[in-house]
Amino acid sequence: MNSCILMAQIITNPELRSTQDQTSVSTMMVEFESTKEGEDPGKVQVEGWGKLAEEIQNTCSAGDQIIIEGRLSMNLFEMPEGYKEKRAKLVASRIYPVTANTSNANYTVKPDQTQQPDNLVNFAPTPKPQAAPAYVSPEPATTPEPAPANGGNEDWDEIPF
Template sequence: MNSCVLMAEIIQEPQLRYTSDNLAVTEMLVQFPNSQKPEDPPATLKVVGWGNLATEIQQNYHQGDRVIIAGRLGMQTVERQEGFKEKRAELTVQQIQSVNGSFISSSSTPRTPVATETPSRPPTPQNELPTYEPPRPTPTPATSTVNTPPPAKNYEPQPSKYQPVEEPDPDDIPF
């Protein structure tokens, strides 16, 4: 599965348009550091959102916002005025989240923000945060349904029905 998660800054205001089938499409440019060296210029990437997600992106995200984007990375061929074709990377958004916490997903189920603050109560300490893993069942001892005889109280070795074979003495072997 082609999946990409990217932390970036929106450098071009999201532009909303509609296809001939009245499907919403939002396009924007984002930038992110493309190397560990601070002197290298940041990379830019075209980001596209479709449907309800496109309108929500256009309404809730703006130039200068820092976001985390998850989606599918693809290559698009663009015809240049100079007469040649150029390939460009394009990210199709499936989920987008502001670095400050608001979250929008392309799925139909509503999702809650990742981080919200309510001024009426103090923040929960880290060790008291709820976990979202299902509770694990407590282990129970296994019971056997096989009829096994009780262990013998007094063990006495039984005589073997096999007699040990004596090896010949190497000095007695004729040559």
């Protein structure tokens, strides 16, 4: 299964175009923190299709922090210099805004929101975090020792060997 969730910052405003069959496609570049200290942030192109593409165009802009859910696609490009280059692309299925520029709609995802505001892109309510149930270790069962046959008055001299 190819599934990816990425928290990133938009670094280029979304560009909306249409295919020959009038399907909307929106593309933008995002940047995310590196996992290695001192390494430059990673960048990846994000692509949205159909209604999602139009919503991305209308609600997202450079500087917004978003969470992108989608699938990762690898494309091979022949460069003019004669070599081939692989590039990753994230094809979005949902986008969750975290923060927004003040020049655009001012919104923040809150865990207790249950209705989809008009200015959110495919907003899905975030479930409230719940504490994990406390683990209770079962106490070991104790087995009672059998009562001696003679009522506890054993005479070791009387035991036959």
